[in-house]
Each structure stands twice: as structure tokens, then as C-alpha cells.
Amino acid sequence: MVDRRSYLKLTGGALTAGIAGGVITLVAWNEGGGGGAATFEEREIEYDAHDDPSDVYRVWTGYPERFAFEDGAAYTGATALRCDIPAGDSDGSNAMVWFPDDGYDQPRALYQRAMISLSDDWTMEETDVCRFWCAGLNTEAGIQGSGSRGRPHGDDGWSSMFAVTDREIDDEATYNLAAYSYHMDQEGISGEFEVVGAPVPTGKWFRFETLVRMNTVSDGTANPDGEVRCWLNGTPVYERTDFRWTTTEDQAIEYGGPLVRYGGNETAPADLAIYYDDHELCGNGAIEDRLESDPYVEDSSRMDDYDGRITVATGDAETSYRIYVDGYVVHSEWSNVDGHTTTPNETVEIALADTTKGYATADAVAAPESADGYLYDGSVVAVDADPELAELWVDGQELDPAAVPSRPGE
Structure with a gap:
């Protein structure tokens, strides 16, 4: 496992949770490769503001009609991007941000974050592979970045993609993450395939982040x-x-974002779908700032972007507690109706839903006579505290802490 602080003294890669309302945001930055006249800093894609995937992506190759916006399936907001993979087929399609399309230089570094979900009935045959994400890709320079055409030569295309696979895993509810890269030192005619060994759940949203930096040239x-x-x-x-x-x-990096293809020679054993939401991208000039930000702290001005809020208050003793949320939770600050002021602090640890229990959690060791505040999507299912909390507020309503389940399912 790579330590989160093992490089560049950064605290871990994630953009601040949530998206500001409205359409795509574009800001310039100052480094890039060929392909355009302007430079690129960041983009936040709000599916709710658009009618068709082609409004925000270049939808190309394979079967473009398999990408569509779907209401009622989103992680946040109302709309998710869905890609269908029919039973017996291997092709999906690509719906990626194409930097030259907007007149931008190709960035030499690209960070991306998205929420992604494999469909509830997702299933794969043993050894099957399905690519679902492009961390970076170039086809403008040539065709050597895909298609089993052999090694790239340095001026004719390259790619960095991620996939799920049924290889090296026995859990029927999860699949393994894999990296698939076309680069100058690959051994075979196809890209280099590496099983990462990180379980990807089915039927649950997971946060997926990638960072690519082009090699230097001498x-x-x-x-x-x-x-x-x-x-x-x-x-x-x-x-x-x-x-x-x-x-x-x-x-440099011509494309990034959703890329779907089931198999090499394999075909999907059933009708499958992949969902995407909250896709965000940033380039060189913005990456360090984004990586340094705390991914689980949200400004209270974004409160309306979440389903609800939670305030916990302790009594006259130090208190350890855990909040279980069926969805997503972030730390925030405010003053509530009972006079409590909450401020994000280092005692709080946020964890997204794990692949076995399926709940996001907020853990803290809180000082006596203190309060912590959270924003969440989904539902609050349990609160465990020792000793018992003095007060618990959910969505502006005070609840009896003793009456709230201490474990999910109780």
C-alpha cells in the first residue's frame, strides 16, 4: 500500500466534495502540450445542467448511443451518466473530455475525480476484463495507444486506463481493480496489464481518482x-x-474520463451498466492545491448541495463516537439552534463506504463540552458513542441519543 503522504508531501488526492451548481466551469492555467491555443486549469461537470452526454463530452467510437443521462440514479443531484454493455457484446464507447475541442493545449498533467458505480447485477466470467476509465490518452499523434498494435514509439500515441477484472479475487460481491497502459517499454503487442489488488464493489458508489504526469524529454x-x-x-x-x-x-494528454470496453476477446455475460457522477478534472497549475485540500471538509455555504446535516455535542467527559451514513459524509462548521459552534478538527476521521459493510463513517474523539458538525448525502443509520452524547441533531431536529441505533441493522 502506498502511504498517502509518500510523495510531494501531499495529504492525499481528492477534490473538495460536491459541485457548485451550474454548468461547466473553465479556468486557464499555464502549462501544456500541443493541440490548442489556450491552457487548461480545471473543469467541473454538472450533468443536471445538460440534456445529452455530447453536451459535455466527445462521445465517440464503439456505440455512442450506449451513453445516456439517467434521472434518479445519481450520486448527487438528479442525473447520472450511464453506459450500457449488452449481453454478448464487447464494445461500449468513450465519453471523454477532449481538450483540443475547446481550443486548449493538451495538459502535461491531469488529475480526475469521479463517483462511479457498477450496476447491481454486475457479473463477469473468470479472467474477464472491463475497462471503465481513461486517466490519459493520446490518439492525435497516432494509433499506438490501443488496439494491440505494439509498443508506442514516443510520437505515435499512448494511454493509461483502468479496468475491473475477475482475476485474483474470490469475493462474488467485488471485482479487482487493474491498470492497463500502452507505453514505450511494454513487453507485448497489447498494453501492459497490472492487477492492482484493490476490491471494487458492485451496486455501490465508489470514489475514483487518478493522476497522470507525462514523462520528461531530454x-x-x-x-x-x-x-x-x-x-x-x-x-x-x-x-x-x-x-x-x-x-x-x-x-501530451488529449483525453480523459469515461471509457468503456468489455474484454479483449471476451463478451459481457449479461446486460451490464456503469454509472458516473461528479466528474471533476484539473491540470498542472491546480493539481497541487487540489491534492493538498482536505477531501472531507466542506464549506457550510455548500450546505444546500447535501441532503442534510448532523450536529453532535458531548457532555462533561471526553467522548469517542462513530456516525454511520448510508451514502456520503463530510465535516463542516456552523452554529446550530442550540448555540453549538462546530469547527472541523484533526480528531475527526472520515471513511467512505467500505466494500463489505457499505457505510460511510465519521469517527472522532471529542473533547468535553464540544460539538462537531457534518453534511451528508443518503441517510443516517446509526450513531455509536462512549459515553453517550449529550445532544444529537439531524436536519435541525434534536433526537434522543439513547433511542438511535448504535450499529446498522439494530
Whole structure:
């Protein structure tokens, strides 16, 4: 396992939870490869503000009609992006941000975050593979970034993708994460395939984050310092820093985002679907700031972007507690109707839903006569505290802590 603080002294890669309302936000930054006239900093994609995936992505190759917006299936808001994979088929499609389409240079580094869910009935045959995410891809320079055409030569395409697979895992409710990369040092004609060993659940939203930095070039020679990193539910699960993709500064990151293909030669054993929401991207000039931000602290001005809020208050003793949420939870600050002021602090630890119990949790060791505040999506299912909390407020209503389940299912 890669330690979250093992590189660049950063605290872990995640954007602040939630998306500001409205349409795509574009801001310029100051480093890039070829392909455009402007430079790119960040983009937040709000599916609710658009009618068709082609409004926000280049939907291309395979079967573009398999991508559609679906109401009522979202992680936040009302609308999710869905990609169907019919039984017996191997093709999905691509719905990715295409930087030159908006007149931007190709960034030389790209961070992405999204919430993703495999359908409830997701199933795979043993050894099958399904790609679902493009961390970075270039086809403008050539076709060597896919299609089993052999090694890229440094000026004719490259790619970094992620997949789920039934390899090296026995749990029927999860599948393994895998990395799939076309680079100059791969051994075979197809890209290099690496089983990451991080379980991906079915039927549950998981937070997925990727970071790609292009390798440097010295006198037309590719240096082995290209980087790919990946986080699953906030935990670093993949880190590699020796890729060689390019021998020219003009070939950089042309695409990023949802990319779906089941198999090489395999076909889907049933009708399957993958859902996407809250897709966010940022480039070189913004990446460090984003990585340094606390992924689980939200400004109270964003309160309306969440389903509800929680306030806990302790009595005259130090109190350990855990809040279980069927959904998503972040720390925040406010003053409530009972005069409590909450402030994010280092005693609180947030964990997204794990792959076995399926609940997001907030754990803390709170000082006497103190209060903590949270925003959440979904529902509050249990609160466990020792000693018992003095007060518990959910959505502005005071609840009797003794009457609230201390474990999910009680």
C-alpha cells in the first residue's frame, strides 16, 4: 500500500466534495502540450445542467448511443451518466473530455475525480476484463495507444486506463481493480496489464481518482519518470513513476474520463451498466492545491448541495463516537439552534463506504463540552458513542441519543 503522504508531501488526492451548481466551469492555467491555443486549469461537470452526454463530452467510437443521462440514479443531484454493455457484446464507447475541442493545449498533467458505480447485477466470467476509465490518452499523434498494435514509439500515441477484472479475487460481491497502459517499454503487442489488488464493489458508489504526469524529454529521448497514481475511496492503491510515453513535448494528454470496453476477446455475460457522477478534472497549475485540500471538509455555504446535516455535542467527559451514513459524509462548521459552534478538527476521521459493510463513517474523539458538525448525502443509520452524547441533531431536529441505533441493522 502506498502511504498517502509518500510523495510531494501531499495529504492525499481528492477534490473538495460536491459541485457548485451550474454548468461547466473553465479556468486557464499555464502549462501544456500541443493541440490548442489556450491552457487548461480545471473543469467541473454538472450533468443536471445538460440534456445529452455530447453536451459535455466527445462521445465517440464503439456505440455512442450506449451513453445516456439517467434521472434518479445519481450520486448527487438528479442525473447520472450511464453506459450500457449488452449481453454478448464487447464494445461500449468513450465519453471523454477532449481538450483540443475547446481550443486548449493538451495538459502535461491531469488529475480526475469521479463517483462511479457498477450496476447491481454486475457479473463477469473468470479472467474477464472491463475497462471503465481513461486517466490519459493520446490518439492525435497516432494509433499506438490501443488496439494491440505494439509498443508506442514516443510520437505515435499512448494511454493509461483502468479496468475491473475477475482475476485474483474470490469475493462474488467485488471485482479487482487493474491498470492497463500502452507505453514505450511494454513487453507485448497489447498494453501492459497490472492487477492492482484493490476490491471494487458492485451496486455501490465508489470514489475514483487518478493522476497522470507525462514523462520528461531530454534531447528527444523519453526519460523514465512518467507518473500514474490512483485512489479508491480515498485510499492510494496504485503508484508508478517509471513510464516512458513520449519523446516530444507536443504529445501530451488529449483525453480523459469515461471509457468503456468489455474484454479483449471476451463478451459481457449479461446486460451490464456503469454509472458516473461528479466528474471533476484539473491540470498542472491546480493539481497541487487540489491534492493538498482536505477531501472531507466542506464549506457550510455548500450546505444546500447535501441532503442534510448532523450536529453532535458531548457532555462533561471526553467522548469517542462513530456516525454511520448510508451514502456520503463530510465535516463542516456552523452554529446550530442550540448555540453549538462546530469547527472541523484533526480528531475527526472520515471513511467512505467500505466494500463489505457499505457505510460511510465519521469517527472522532471529542473533547468535553464540544460539538462537531457534518453534511451528508443518503441517510443516517446509526450513531455509536462512549459515553453517550449529550445532544444529537439531524436536519435541525434534536433526537434522543439513547433511542438511535448504535450499529446498522439494530
